[in-house]
Amino acid sequence: MENKNYIYLDNASSTRIDDRVIEEMLPYIKDYYGNPSSVHQAGADAREGLENARIKVADLIGANPEEIYFTSCGTESNNFALTGITEANQNKGKHIITSVIEHLSILNPLKELQRKGFEVTTVPVDKEGFVNPDDIKAAIRPDTILISIMHANNEIGTIQKIREISKVAKESEIIMHSDGVATAGIIPSNVKELGVDAFSFSSQQMYGPKGAAALYIKKGTRIRPFILGGVQERGRRAGTENIPGIVGFGKACEIAKFEMEENAKKSIKLRDKLIKGIMDNIKEVTLNGSMESRLPGNVHVSFEYIEGESIVLFLNMQGITVATGSSCASQALKVSHVCTSIGLSHATAQGSILFSIGKYNTDEDIEKVIEVLPPIIDKLRKMSPLYKGLI
């Protein structure tokens, strides 16, 4: 395969794996191939990798190792949390509260739970993407058993007031889950400080490998097993563990713990440079989300009169990889629900682009984007029947 040296600005989707993570994983691919459930030395070697990783993963979010359940991806962690917690607690009620802005791996399992007789209240967000804790409070019923609100939104980058929402949950003794896939390893995500009972997070968003993620379940929180089989993950998520992936995840967490703050500072600098560059050089463009409470690397903008997939394709021709919330670019052919939730019209939402900056991005990357983007926007606008400017 050719050497890929694109300007990678889609770190919200996945990140480049850190070389130190690869080094850590290699022995677990080549040498320690045993099954961690086996009694012999090969099993013990694999088990050691697994349990060391669990310590590092737990440490990143301020949890105890026995509160960590390894899964295969963020989506699985979210499915595990929602189905496991609701099934185990349905004797107390069948009502769940969430928000309109959640990831599909929350919204779709909730639809399934509705079919099984659970009731879901979906609270709105304001135009910056914030869930109002008062709305959560107002939605609580005597039979509410679970609240699930994401720590930060993966598209528009708004970081929620999870502590406040957790407080509301705690006052009514409701289990609080948060989807932290966009935040763990990127900004401080201490489960004790956040006050959550369950927390999903993933390796591939923090410079670790794909195929490894975790669900934190606070000790004492009732949850049903998600995959049935052997006793792996204390019987709650059976199946042979992805040892190389989990070991890599552990290393990624360890690195993140020490370098997260520095990385965030750097990302914020590049983020603000890109925002300024776009605003200074392109007219009729809106920055979505919140400037006060925004993920360090998030630049989510909507260009009026044009459609996102076209922008993605033109940027890609210049070696720049970004994402869009346009319906044309989604397999479901639906415009991003996040964009419409914050009040963007369909036309505006179609022109939304997410530049997500990561620790490997440089000043030159951002300068290149600022250089090539305006002519692309101009070209597409001149082609658009919605654009009122003259040809």
Next chain:
Amino acid sequence: MFQYNEKVMDHFANPRNVGEIADADGIGEVGNPVCGDMMTFYIKVKDNKIQDVKFKTFGCGAAIAVSSMVSEMAKGKTLDEAMQISNKDVAKELGGLPENKLHCSNLGADALHKAIENYRENHKENK
């Protein structure tokens, strides 16, 4: 590399006949921003033939490539011939489109037909 083939990418990156015709004989519009694609076709008719055609498109790579291809296919054809161009023909001429783009983005022929119908309407009234 992409979901689009080389020919589609060529028409997307270098679309033919982009623009408007100020004194168009017929204008046809399809789609809306909700579904993500919108096309406006302008035609100039002489001796029952499409003498000139221009388009403006809001949409994805497929929508732009389709518009460009339709404009090329229509030019010089009689109105009846142009009415025979189907969305399927356009996709075929482009060497194929991804499955999920066949319905929502492949509307170029419809826009062209609307422009022709619009011309015929106008023409009827003038007489």
